[in-house]
Amino acid sequence: MSSVNLNSPSEITFLPVRLRCSSHKRSSSPSAMQQAENKGTSPASYCSHQRRASSRDSERSHALPFWMGSEMPWTDSTEAQWETERRCEDLYLEHDVSTDPLESSIALKRKALKKFMLRGFDSLPSSYLTLDSSHPWLCFWILNGLRVLGEDIPVETAQKTISIIRACQTSTGGFGGGPAQAPHLAGTYAACMALCCVGTEEALSVIDRVGLKSFLFQMRQPSGAFTMCEDGEEDTRAVYCAVAVATLLDIPLSPLFDLAPDWLSDCQTYEGGFGAIPGAEAHGGYTYCSFTALYLLNKPTQCRLNDLCRWLSFRQMRYEGGFQGRTNKLVDSCYTFWQGAVFPLLQQVLKDRPDYTTVPMDSSLFDHTTLQQYVLVCCQNVDGGISDKPGKGSDYYHTCYALAGLSIAQHNLFGDNDEIWGPATNRLEEMHPAFNLTIDCFFNARSFFIEN
Numbered sequence: 001m002s003s004v005n006l007n008s009p010s011e012i013t014f015l016p017v018r019l020r021c022s023s024h025k026r027s028s029s030p031s032a033m034q035q036a037e038n039k040g041t042s043p044a045s046y047c048s049h050q051r052r053a054s055s056r057d058s059e060r061s062h063a064l065p066f067w068m069g070s071e072m073p074w075t076d077s078t079e080a081q082w083e084t085e086r087r088c089e090d091l092y093l094e095h096d097v098s099t100d101p102l103e104s105s106i107a108l109k110r111k112a113l114k115k116f117m118l119r120g121f122d123s124l125p126s127s128y129l130t131l132d133s134s135h136p137w138l139c140f141w142i143l144n145g146l147r148v149l150g151e152d153i154p155v156e157t158a159q160k161t162i163s164i165i166r167a168c169q170t171s172t173g174g175f176g177g178g179p180a181q182a183p184h185l186a187g188t189y190a191a192c193m194a195l196c197c198v199g200t201e202e203a204l205s206v207i208d209r210v211g212l213k214s215f216l217f218q219m220r221q222p223s224g225a226f227t228m229c230e231d232g233e234e235d236t237r238a239v240y241c242a243v244a245v246a247t248l249l250d251i252p253l254s255p256l257f258d259l260a261p262d263w264l265s266d267c268q269t270y271e272g273g274f275g276a277i278p279g280a281e282a283h284g285g286y287t288y289c290s291f292t293a294l295y296l297l298n299k300p301t302q303c304r305l306n307d308l309c310r311w312l313s314f315r316q317m318r319y320e321g322g323f324q325g326r327t328n329k330l331v332d333s334c335y336t337f338w339q340g341a342v343f344p345l346l347q348q349v350l351k352d353r354p355d356y357t358t359v360p361m362d363s364s365l366f367d368h369t370t371l372q373q374y375v376l377v378c379c380q381n382v383d384g385g386i387s388d389k390p391g392k393g394s395d396y397y398h399t400c401y402a403l404a405g406l407s408i409a410q411h412n413l414f415g416d417n418d419e420i421w422g423p424a425t426n427r428l429e430e431m432h433p434a435f436n437l438t439i440d441c442f443f444n445a446r447s448f449f450i451e452n
Helices: 030-038 043-057 076-095 110-122 126-131 135-148 155-168 185-198 209-219 236-248 260-266 284-296 305-313 342-351 368-378 396-410 439-451
Strands: 356-358
Touching: 076 368, 110 135, 110 155, 110 396, 126 135, 135 155, 135 185, 135 396, 155 185, 185 209, 185 236, 185 439, 209 236, 236 260, 236 284, 236 439, 260 284, 284 305, 284 342, 305 342, 368 396
Parallel strands: none
Antiparallel strands: none
16 A cells, blocks of 8 residues: 655545545445455446446436435536546446456557557648647657657658757747747747657757757746746746756756746645646646656755645546546546656655655555556547547547656656556556656757767
8 A cells, every 4th residue: 555654733645546446446435345346246337336326316317426416416517527437437347457457458559559650740630730839749749659659760750850840940049839930938848859759969959059048048037937938928837848958958957947946836726736827726737847847956845745745646536547637627648647747756755855754665656557547448549549538539649648647657766566557568668757758868868968
């Protein structure tokens, strides 16, 4: 059992999802679940029975979720949650996820995923016209997806990437979202990470470090925040993008980010997560950006760690197994990374603090197994891509971040006891949680910029 015991008045104990609700996320009553198992009834079947029984108290044609009482009003939100759970239940029952992890036949569709990724460099459907300002992002999502699969980047694809990213570079040193577009921190981050995925000297030499350093200083605000572009919005994404790029390119962090930790800590909400700006709602993406930036700046303890632990742990959905991005929102595969990647960084911070007495290094603070099940069973589509949830279409964004988060769930960064659910072919390359790059790509890029 994974737990963190805090020597403070507000002690917190974190339990894996399977222990909070059931062995396979199918009931809110462990004792009732145990009774069902003793009678030879599977957890999923027991839960399904509970839901069918509740339909007797519902005016609807389908059953209410077992956790909803007959007096609870039915809203669009509960309708969407119930439908998502129903789709997940159908898939979990069909594939029998209660089998031994090593004996499961649920495989990652590697060949289809590779084909899906490479197809993005040849042609894109018309729906991607809305991403005309996201050329570097499309390159990064595709290339990073290939890298986490352990695939080499074809020479033609590498050359296309270099040409696209070079065309997005501006005279300021920053990168725009497309040719002749204004420089933007998000585009700059994506461009640099895409070039790191290519990893050749030609690719890494595209980056103008002197000009980029000047661009970062232009985006810095007196408060410690950063704007995404000139006269643009300031938020925690901007700080993370700037810190990650500066760290990777070996640009000195001081005095550039001296005021950033104070501003970032002000973005932590009463819930424990982080919002885009001070006073905004806690959100998985902004929480990743905020805490990872603090981590890279060596100031991770400048936030309320116990509240952050609590908020993160409650974002893993008891039934579906994946993460939601915000309180009372639906599960989404992209948060497999945005939420999941915070845990190893947080765990590393906690283990070095004397007031955290029991931080296990041989396990994690979230349920690895159920997270892998959600991605592999519920989100893989026939076209090879990965969707955010069952019944939705695939796209490169969700495919990239679902694969990266799946890798985080598979690998224990503090030991050798990796946890691969399904056949051994499901194993992915190990990721650096603070950069969303494979370990090989990260160290290759760092070595290049330090030596040059």
